[in-house]
Amino acid sequence: MPLNVDELVAIDIHTHAEEPCKHGETRDDGYMEFQAGMAKYFGNPAGADGMLPSPGQTAAYFRERKIGAVIFPVDTERETGFHRYSNEEVAEICAENDDILIPFASIDPWKGKMAAREARRLIRDFGVRGFKFHPTMQGFWPNDRMAYPFYEVLEEEGVITLFHTGQTGVGSGMRGGMGMRLKYSHPMSIDDVAVDFPDLKIIMAHPSFPWQEEALAVAQHKPNVYIDLSGWSPKYFPEILVKYANSMLKKKMLFGSDWPAITPDRWLADFEKAPFKDEVRPLILKENAKRLLNL
Template sequence: MNFDDLIAIDIHTHAEEPCCTHRDDGYNEFQAGMAKYFRNPAGAEGMLPTVPQTAEYFRERKIGAVIFPVDAERETGFRRYRNEEVAEIAAENSDILIPFASIDPWKGKIGVREARRLIEDFGIRGFKFHPTMQGFYPNDRMAYPLYEVIQEAGCIALFHTGQTGVGSGMRGGMGMRLKYSHPMYLDDVAVDFPDLKIILAHPSFPWQEEALSVATHKPNVYIDMSGWSPKYFPPILVQYANSILKKKMLFGSDWPAITPDRWLADFEKIDIKDEVRPLILKENAMRILGAA
């Protein structure tokens, strides 16, 4: 990947489709609920992009993209998109895609072995965790052996934080419990793994100030600004992005729920200092990825 040729790096994009030839029972309803929440008609019509299509979209725009599946088989019953498959397609599009993986920490030792193999054999650069979808508190000690592998390899751990569009408006919230994604649980992780690069994904509604506090206090914690249109960012997030956390904020779209076109257009309209914009759009991501 030639970072000089890129105008931005999107630190948060999804490989959404399951690994098999058909969707699991309930997956259409799940995606329709997500599409309604994010006002994304493509999801409602079952037209989610493949990973090669994602690569082409981002290549046309000269935007690098970190891409990952979400392993939430235990909680949702939906088979995951195979980490190996995502990594293989990313390797074929290495000019534009950076592969992350996802392993449900409840998988225990088998998950730890998978993480080691993915790092060693497939060049995985980081791991996505979704505490609400995976049903765990990030500071639960059962997840620590997995974090140890990630820290040892110098990889990134990216955690969903705050409310989620997953299950929003669906009966019982599709079983999703918002409490698991409180960013303060990641303060413990940052203490216990001081060399682990941690990203708090999304404006952490309704715990935005807690997320800002953790990122301010812990040098190994960053925040990505994905999942929301910038026009809805709370003022305190913009304030910190312009000041003490300007080197810790990362551009992320949450593709395909939100497109970079939409995010970047709205980002142009908010009050971010000119000297801070390139930090958020690319330079901070290059630093955490070890490319700067």
């Protein structure tokens, strides 16, 4: 049954497909420690034992709450050594749960022409609506020219790009930060992408600590750039972020939880208590995403 947007109370633009995705109980070396570190950072038991909800379980959780969910894996094979989860499998699970799940994919841009070729196939054959990038986990500057052939395909096909920005819980507190370099997720490098690909729809994920003002400047200046509010409880949002969300960027802010690290239940409960204007809340929760996704 296709997605019925009118019946949804919200659209979560940022959820993760983790496992099992054909890897069953097999884990790569270091994966359990990585997930335990994430669980500690977010104060969330999910992942403490190395087990996270499957995309099917995610669909059931969001269906019960009448929340649509954009869901994606993250391809970080090159930097972490962890096998990626199958984009095709996630898309197939989304097709089986198309009343609630919206498929995004992830391909490491360092895969070059292979990335561009796979992206076009996923869009045309599997109905993928967007692509997740994690510059810190993938070890690249978003404005590195090596990624541009990949972006060209995404702009031509009219899909969405979603870039992690700001600090990350990945590797937090681990020796050497697990090799993760925070510098790659500075939002200002996305400004170049927005200039060079003016018709590419871009979402900067998360409040971009410690570069929040730079992210707001890019979103305000570039018509094709949006911000999702995932990865943080709204009670911790910087004052300036709320101020912009309530005014000039009210049509560019998107609800995202960062499931399973942060649950929609927790995010939405804190959102109710945060100082957002009543007329802005429905825009953030659903209407902006509905427009951006052409639902």
